[in-house]
Amino acid sequence: MTVLAVIPARGGSQGVPGKNLAPVGGVPLVARAVRECLAAGPVTDVVVTTDDPGIAAAAREAGALAVIRPAALAGPTATSESAVLHALDTFEELRGTRVDTVLLVQCTSPFLTREDVAGVAAAVAEGGADTAVTVAPFHGFVWRAAPGDNGGGGTGDTGGTGVNHDPAVRPRRQDRPQDYLETGAAYAMDARGFRTARHRFFGRTALVRTDPARVLEIDDPHDLDRARALAPLLDAAGPAGAPALPTRDDIDAVVLDFDGTQTDDRAQIDADGRETVSVHRGDGLGIARLRAAGLDLLILSTERNPVVAARGRKLHIPVLQGIDRKDLALKEWCAERGIDPGRVLYAGNDVNDLPCFGLVGWPVAVADAHAPVRAAARAVTVTPGGRGAVREIAGWLLGPSLTPHP
Structure with missing residues (x-):
């Protein structure tokens, strides 16, 4: 059985330019979605449908097949269903196989989990539903403004109407029927039925319940700010079985x-x-253990200062300093050593580290880093810079005992 997850990701976005490549928790939105789809048990293949070469490259790097959609399906009025149908046809033609279940997964839902994806896929592929959708329990009273009402409570308002309730009757929450909010994150459809209906809902629809704390769709810059603020909390909680922090298996440098x-x-x-500056002895211990574990190490600094070189000599690791474009220097360093930047952990604290954050697979901010740096990081230390943050990072990779010993 072939279960295909399709992630639509246009290059154009009116609300948030470059939205689908925007990093949340240090990872582009499209890569976050690919990662969860690949980890969802029932899913056999993942396709990103896009009109943007940058998104296509990010999709391939994350492990998905990139399908370039025609211009007619790339405008703001094109439906997600049309993009999924095109991706479905293209995939079947390329692979010479028939898809049994097709998923529509939105990368603008940054806290989608592999369990969400697996849930909708299994409901159709194994559970007999025609379609499935992720939903979250909802207990609110919904109101709808009358035509012409500006919703602001000022002159000219014509009032509102209760949608899911009688305003004159306010039953207790436990006495009301359970409502569910469509999260917009993941859908699954029987592929044959989807081709006929050309819509994501037909036949019997299964509701796959998800965590309401993770429900967030990025439609404007404020949503993106909220996602970045929540990422250290929700990513640390992590989907079941997902590592919240990097391990030695994830990192080469x-x-x-x-x-x-x-x-x-x-x-x-x-x-x-x-x-003169103050450094932490624990950081020196952590660096020694990282070196003993066979990791490539580098100190990369914008400042040119004898103390930086002296620290590098003491720790027996190379130093590049006086660097204006740290990202270019890092990219060249990785190329010279044959290191995949996706397997590099880069630790920083200030805005001049952000270009390097966009290059590596594991951007890490120290606890007292500037807010934009923490927001762009994939992980944040508990320890401030200069007080043992590097030792903490070494503990992530090698365990609390920092084994192996040199």
Whole structure:
């Protein structure tokens, strides 16, 4: 049985330009969706349908097949169903196989889980439903404004009408029927029925319940800000079986910013202009264990300062400093060593680290990093910079004991 997950991801977005490549928790939205679909048990194949080369490249890097849709299906008025049908036809032609169940998965729902995807897929592929949709329990009273009502409570308002309730009767929550809110995250359809109906709902629809705390659709910049603020909490909670933090199996190299990451971002200057900084002995221990574990290590700093070079010599790791474009230097360093940037952990604290965050697979912010840096990170330490944050990262990768020992 072939179960195909299709993720529509246009390049154009009127509300949030470049939305589908926007990082949440340090991972582009389209890659987050691909990751959860690939981890969903019933799903056999994942396709991203797009008109954008950048999105296509990100989809392939995440492990999906990228299908370039025609211009007629790439405009703001094109339906998701039309894009899924085109992807379905293209996939079957390329693979020479018939799809039994097709999924529509929205990457604009950043906290979609593999359990959500597996749930809708299994409801159709194994449970006998014609279609399935993710829903969340909903207990609110819904009102609808009358035509011409501006909803602002000012002059000219014509009032509202209760939709799912009688405004004159306010039953207790436990006495009301359970309503469900369509989350917009994941749908599944019998492929043959979908071709006939050309819509995501037909026949018997199964409701797959999901966690209401994870329901968020990104339609405007404020939604994206909320998603980035929630990511450290919801990603740390993680879907069942998903690692919230990187392990040694995920990482081939660790690259560290210096000021604010290995220090507390303060410097002392003597009368002769010489700078001194404070570092944490625990960070030195963590770096020694990382080196002993066979990881490639690098200190990458914008500042040119003798203390950076001295720290690198003491820790026996290379230093690149006085770098204006840290991302270009990092990309070149990875290429010289044959390291996949997707398997690099980069730890930083300030906005000049953000270009490197967009390059690596594991962008990490220290606890006291600036807000935009924490928002773009895939993981955030509990420990501030200069107070053992690097040792904490080493603990993620090698375990609390930081084994193996040198």
